[in-house]
Amino acid sequence: MSVHINERIKKQRELKGWSQRELARRININSSVMNRIELGTRPVEDHEIKLIANILEVSTDYLLCETDDPTPREKANESTACHEFQNLTENEKEYLGLQLELFRKIKDQN
Incomplete structure (x- = not known):
């Protein structure tokens, strides 16, 4: 059908x-x-x-019946990112935190 x-x-x-x-x-x-x-x-x-x-x-x-997953793409991407983050080691999470902090400082300067 x-x-x-x-x-x-x-x-x-x-x-x-x-x-x-x-x-x-x-x-x-x-x-x-x-x-x-x-x-x-x-x-x-x-x-x-x-x-x-x-x-x-x-x-x-x-x-449009191109997928059977009704999840909007933005929410699917957000869910995937959260899942990926949860699978990181503590060292990887700390490193990403430092990178995010650096990114925000650079962004604030512009």
Whole structure:
């Protein structure tokens, strides 16, 4: 079975506990338009995709069915960085702390 953008929008809206009317209000479109989007009878316009993804806190890639991971790229990168940091030795953490301190001093000078 092929998944479509309209199904992903509906699924994520329902996970948030929002009505179609609520999502439509948040993205500033008519609720009848939101209904047609979810039914798949009205395509999502390019400028609406990013807006809907931001409101639903998912990635545009997820809405466009290019990945099954709804995590926005920024959050995925943040999670990966935190995981990597946790796996460092104490010496590596200390070294990175010193590098960060140096970076901030240089940045403040500019």
